Amino acid sequence: MLVTHALIYLLLAPFIGGLVAGIDRKVTARMQGRAGPPLLQPFYDVGKLFEKENLVVTASQNVYALSYLVFMMVSGALFFAGGDLLLVIFAFTLSHIFLVLGAYASCSPYSFIGAERELLQIIAYEPMIIISAVGMYMVTRSFFVAEIAASSVPIILYLPGVFLGFLTVLTIKLRKSPFDLSTSHHAHQEIVKGVTTEFTGSNLGKIEIAHWYENVFLLGFIFLFFSFSIPVAVAAIIIVYLLEILVDNTFSRVTWQFTLRSAWIVAGMLGLVNLAVLYYLSGGFLV
Template structure:
């Protein structure tokens, strides 16, 4: 019982802190790639605190509702991950968060929000099936969807599921909205899309979506860690390498359009998944 409470607390408090720090590191690394110094590592926290202190303004009260629901869903998914619950269920719950973020953006009539929301739906459409297939692969290898049993598996999953790890990489890049998949919103607010999905979230509600994003980052890194769960060092290396690659890809690629994304990701992702899954089936 004590253990459960500690895990819930860790999920609710430690996870967003870790997510914020990762975000800070991301910004420093990106800056270095671009020959800048970059902000201090705790800058994301300063940003959120500042946003939280701003005046509340909304275009539609449902946007506030959606921002809270997004945060709640992402937090619940991370807590369930810490409690070592069912992988598929966790995916469903993070999808709830993603959907609420879209509904919130759709509640504004601004074309930037609207287009951003539609593109975000296409992003969800691109990565959702891939994430499901990755969990299916994990299940076929370990015989369980429960994270506890996946962590207890005595062989690194990466060796059996190499292609599915690549597929997970695609899904994560889309989920984190990194280039070339930063269609729905981007880090810079001065492009054709303005801030897309997030254009009309402002002040404290924008802060909520930012905290929600930190939870998502942690969940994603958690998913990566499943692939080398036999030792702490392996886990840290795989997570760090993956995230570093994400940042590199983000910096070296340009934004593509949704047609390319949907076609490329489904074709590549499905092919790689099928090949890897067939290995597992014929065994």
């Protein structure tokens, strides 16, 4: 049963992810007073990338791009198979490390700076994701996604602070303004395309697909907060994503110092305070 979940994720996530990206671009264009691209544009883009020549600076770039994709798929599949949340987070981080290594391998100044910023971003969002996992453990007494999802407890009511903190780092993960530091889907960027600058053709296509897998995984993570009721969870996911698009369109990019600071302060204030309160309450309960 759970293996089928993982298989369904592996098969469907690119389609859902691509569609979400298409809706994203369309909604963004409408917010900017434009007609915007066709809904299926992201698929055309990736299809095209696989039709293009694959230029690489070093052959190792191919390996890194593929590893990024594979580990992203593994972490998503583990997640949807109901695996251990900590292992999922580990695989998720590892996949980004491959992306960073790929960017370092190309020796170009822009991708070098992009890679450094990507690392800083990982440092910025990692605590919050772990806090989310710990919070879920505290509520459901389990690190296993299957058990968290099966629990009928409305997790969100116990973890409102953690949820808000997670939304903040979600902006980083979705590569949206104000935290689109290391690479961006928009054209203009202080460091050209950052980490993806030196990837071309099919490698870039793989990175794009990995990003779709990643987005579906992250939306799945939001689902966990609302797993007590599927309609509420779906509504929450849609609202959260639209909110992210709105934020993307109403903020300018910030500096990496600010990103690090705000991600940590938010994680510390909202996440840890939330956990402390929860610990106190549940401690009182249990004793």
